[in-house]
Amino acid sequence: MLQKPRGTRDFLPDEMEARRHVERKLREVARCYGYREVCTPEFEDLELFTMRSGEGIIDEMYVFEDKGGRKLALRPEITAAVIRMYINEAKVAPKPLRWCYFADCFRYERPQKGRYRQFWQFGVELIGADTAAADAETIMLASDMLNATGVTYELKVGHLSFMKNLVKDLDPAMQRRVRAHLDKKDYDGLNATLASLDRMDLADSLTALVTTRDLAEAFEIAGAIPEKERFEQTIGSLDASGVKYSLNFGIARGLDYYTGMVFEGFAENLGAENQILGGGTYRLAHLFGGDDVASCGFAIGFDRVMVSLGDILPALVPVVGIACTEEGRTRAIEVAKALRTAGIRTEMDLMERGLGAQLAHAAKTANFAIVIGQREAESGQVTLKNLTTAEQKTVDLAAAVAEVRAFGPG
Template identity: 30%
Template structure:
């Protein structure tokens, strides 16, 4: 036993998992506020589902195997094929546009590096059945809302907007044939950080025209203009700018594409997406227009750490019940009732000494210690705020149904102790 996870995989100890939960909470809240509904699919899918979308070359990036039924299967590397399969089977039951989101765990066998692992969580939002560029604006507004809920602003990140159809027209004018365009677009997508000399070497006679685009000497396409109007209307105009250097090398994009980057330019893209009309049909579904984005947890977590965004404590229960040995049964009763009332409550199942129980309460990060001691027979309990050491006495009574009632209730303890 090595004591370490497999290369590219992560352990989430309580502090790291607490930070991950904050990210999930922001993603879900932004999705809810924007009218998206959550869905989920299986982590294991047919290998064919991914080769249909990306070709046989993707197999080398997948965790795939033959299962006991002799089926070729793979752990999902992305969510779009699953979404396409699900939409194809049920889309007639849903009013268009379909607005779905998911937070799947994804797997790719690739070289681990900063911000990239062999597994990660990803916020996927997709809108299916809407042709207008307000679909792109809606998705960009949603991802901006999610980032703002985490404390980020337009000063921290930028949404770079481009247009694949504009690039197709540009390459056609420059004499690049339709069959060669996907390869040129993939090459352009890999040129972030390349020098002009390196671009000339890779692009040859196409380099001067591309260089003009790289320098920002191009007008916004009609689609990009529409996206900017929509995003501005939703209140996020200052988050976005046109940048035709964003190409998104995947062949299935057909229109506006976008990426989120940190303003300092230190990290990989935080998120990326765009319009992929035609992909659902290619995957065996209906010919429906679609737009989507994905935002991974790894780069986002790096950005939040670099910005010094506070992370929550990984504390346990809010209330820790401390009891004398003679009062253990009553303590269990109190613990159960507090939990059923919605209060996060813990105790020492080993019934250690009084001082050890208080030490355990502090070590587990509890805010309150509810003290069940000798005064129980007089209808009294103690409440101690562990951080301030403030302590007070409260009353308890048994109601007609046999339920223990605390007076005041835990929700009022801070007021009683002046905290």
């Protein structure tokens, strides 16, 4: 038997309904903030991703050559594509641009809990607004979106300038190494690196910086930060909005193009792969030949949110199973059409079963049964049976439709 490719998943109807339910929640919050959906190609020129992230990521992508000899890659993330799209199509659109996307990405990695080779991201990009208000809005949106899903999480907000200011005298490669140590809380490694550079004077302040959760203290440790005022304003807006977060100046994010504010979200019950959100301010457009526009965005790891939420019940929507006899079949088709026109999920027998078997099937798959036999076909009424209460009555079709629609939130 054929197996599905490693790291991919099949989704049965129950799970798809749960996923769509959470997806709708995310979309709704993004919509209320004014973010409109965009869509980019599933695959792009390989160069788009290597320009953004370096040649090293080729090993972790699905790379292929098409019949014209083009080097292409399945997208491992969406931000680069969105910025390319902005440069190609929307450079002159009125700023700021508020865009969002929900799309699948592909990475060639070892699967484990919460990590798959095909996975979905819900992300937003705010393009062309280079202000504290923009930074704050992005975090508020992230917070509201995660809240809407019902996931339990912790939001950490930081700023790269603090750490950068402390290590600005080191050469760039060493800066990256120090950042990596701090990101992993690898203090032994940090000390070893600093000792090899004869810069143990930095050890205490760096450790203190990534440990502190206090803004004033962080400024004290890191010294004069050009973005001081903006970050204070961002934090002020967050406090005013009631967003729950903690400060963390150890957030390094992997890539160099992040410029200032950064934030990450973590779920509690996910094990090793517990990051469900990551984002910050960045400048990427100039890499692709565009203007040096400032952007701010984040992506939510949709699959990890779903794993963290566990089994959630699908939305309660009414389902009607129609049971009919041979004499009632024509009338049953009319009744089904009326129910469907009213937006009600309606299923008829396709197995040529007897009335009793049709009802037995409906009892397993529906909330209501409507019986149409000779009597109903002649009278024009329908027999509506509530399969939960076993209550049954013969009423006009309109009354039956109204009663079914009154069931549940649907």
